[in-house]
Each structure stands twice: as structure tokens, then as C-alpha cells.
Amino acid sequence: xxxxxxLREYAIPxxxxxxxxxxxxxxxxxxxxxxxxxxxxxxxxxxxxxPTEDSNLHSSTFLRLGGTLKENQEAVRLHLFPFSLRxxxxxxxxxxxxxxxxxWDQMRQEFLARFFxxxxxxxxxxxxxxxxxxxxxxx
Numbered sequence: 001x002x003x004x005x006x007l008r009e010y011a012i013p014x015x016x017x018x019x020x021x022x023x024x025x026x027x028x029x030x031x032x033x034x035x036x037x038x039x040x041x042x043x044x045x046x047x048x049x050x051p052t053e054d055s056n057l058h059s060s061t062f063l064r065l066g067g068t069l070k071e072n073q074e075a076v077r078l079h080l081f082p083f084s085l086r087x088x089x090x091x092x093x094x095x096x097x098x099x100x101x102x103x104w105d106q107m108r109q110e111f112l113a114r115f116f117x118x119x120x121x122x123x124x125x126x127x128x129x130x131x132x133x134x135x136x137x138x139x
Contacts, residue, residue, distance in 0.1 A: 022078050022101040038069070046085065049086075
């Protein structure tokens with residue numbers, strides 16, 4: 001359980017290291033490096049958190065970009081994913097509890113649960129079942 005703070009303590013500037021939402025896996029042989037070009041590619045395909053955006057498509061695109069590296073895929077994905085978020089999506093990510101995310105599967109599940117909730121699936125299925133052919137419209 002998190003330690004309780006007095007309200008005035010939230011107004012004091014935080015001088016320690018920024019809190020980490022993700023607990024990163026240990027990397028064997030200390031050979032971990034993400035090239036700036038890959039970070040740039042990820043940032044060119046950012047997810048804003050808009051209701052019109054497709055979170056599944058973003059996740060798929062992100063996995064394709066992150067899959068270009070063969071080693072340490074779990075660590076690469078976890079380090080890169082925050083770079084793929086912007087605006088509402090970034091705010092959501094930073095609102096997660098400290099040390100909450102411990103694996104890529106958990107990160108993806110939380111992301112999809114937030115931006116593609118079951119209610120959206122139900123809504124899309126409802127639209128499909130209500131599909132009708134209009135008068136004069138060819139099949």
C-alpha cells in the first residue's frame with residue numbers, strides 16, 4: 001500500500017529521480033542500446049488517445065517497429081513504448097502506479113483495456129448486427 005502524504009507535500013518540488021511506471025527487465029551481457037533512428041520511427045507513429053484512433057493498429061505497428069531488433073525484445077518494447085504515446089495516451093501512461101508494469105504483455109493488455117475497452121467491441125458488434133440494405137441499394 002502506498003504511503004500517505006499530507007496535501008502540502010504534493011506542492012513541494014520533487015528532486016529525486018522521476019518515478020518509473022515500468023519495472024524494466026535485466027538485460028544480459030549489458031549489450032542494450034536503442035538507436036535514435038528507431039526512437040524517431042516510433043515517434044512518427046504516435047498514439048494520441050483519441051476515440052477515433054485504432055489502438056490495435058497502433059499496437060501492431062509498434063510491434064512491427066520494435067521487432068526489428070532481435071535481442072532483448074522485452075526490454076526494447078518496454079523502453080520504446082512510452083515514446084509511442086502522446087497527449088491523452090501519454091497522460092494515461094504517466095497516471096499509472098509506480099512500478100506497476102512488469103512485462104510487455106501486461107503493458108499491452110493495460111493499453112488495450114484503456115483504449116479499446118469491451119464497450120467499444122460491443123458497440124462495433126452492435127453496428128454490424130444492425131447493418132441493413134437500403135432501398136435501391138445493390139448488394
